[in-house]
Amino acid sequence: xxxxxxxxxxxxxxxxxxxxxxYVAAGIGLGIEQNADGLLQSQFLVxxxxxxxxxxxxxxxxTTPFVVSGGQVFMNSAxxxxxxxTMLKIGQALQSDNYVAGVQxxxxxxxxxxxxxxxxxxxGRLTMTNRAIKVYDANNVKRVQLGDLSV
Numbered sequence: 001x002x003x004x005x006x007x008x009x010x011x012x013x014x015x016x017x018x019x020x021x022x023y024v025a026a027g028i029g030l031g032i033e034q035n036a037d038g039l040l041q042s043q044f045l046v047x048x049x050x051x052x053x054x055x056x057x058x059x060x061x062x063t064t065p066f067v068v069s070g071g072q073v074f075m076n077s078a079x080x081x082x083x084x085x086t087m088l089k090i091g092q093a094l095q096s097d098n099y100v101a102g103v104q105x106x107x108x109x110x111x112x113x114x115x116x117x118x119x120x121x122x123x124g125r126l127t128m129t130n131r132a133i134k135v136y137d138a139n140n141v142k143r144v145q146l147g148d149l150s151v
Contacts, residue, residue, distance in 0.1 A: 006034040014047070024049075102140065 014027030029045045053066040067074045088094075090110055099105030102125060104117045117125040118138070127134045132147035 007040065008033040 008031070010029065010031040010033075012027060012029035012031075014025060014029075016023065016025040018024075025047060026049075027047045029047075030043070031045075032040055032042045035041050049069070051068040052064045055063045055065055057063060063076070065076045090108070093107055093109040095107035096105035099107050100117075101107070101115070102117070104119075104123075106114075106116045108114050112130055114128040115125065116127075117123065124138050125136045125140075127136075129151070132145055132149075132151050134142055134146075135144040137143050
């Protein structure tokens with residue numbers, strides 16, 4: 001406990017260099033502190049321009065599945081149990097994990113094309129673009145088309 005009776009413990013490693021007036025530092029720190037409500041809070045902090053988790057695969061190949069660089073987080077693959085996304089930018093397409101074009105699942109591409117297929121292969125489908133909406137039956141026969149009939 002400190003002189004105020006609050007519990008805390010810290011451990012840190014820091015390195016720094018100054019070259020021609022440019023100061024660069026890197027470090028890590030672990031700590032446990034008692035907040036204003038008296039509750040203990042632990043933290044692990046990293047100070048670096050780039051932070052990465054490095055994995056060595058069989059054969060010696062090195063991968064970086066998780067990198068923080070330039071204020072951005074890069075992940076090669078992620079499974080998110082529950083999430084809220086305020087703004088999502090899609091580079092190519094957003095699709096269900098079972099998507100097969102014209103057969104099952106759904107897909108929205110960056111051009112605005114949308115495709116919904118029935119829950120099982122051969123269950124019918126719906127496609128939507130800025131020019132037309134089309135509905136197909138289980139035999140892939142177009143049954144309804146709205147909008148531009150030439151597409």
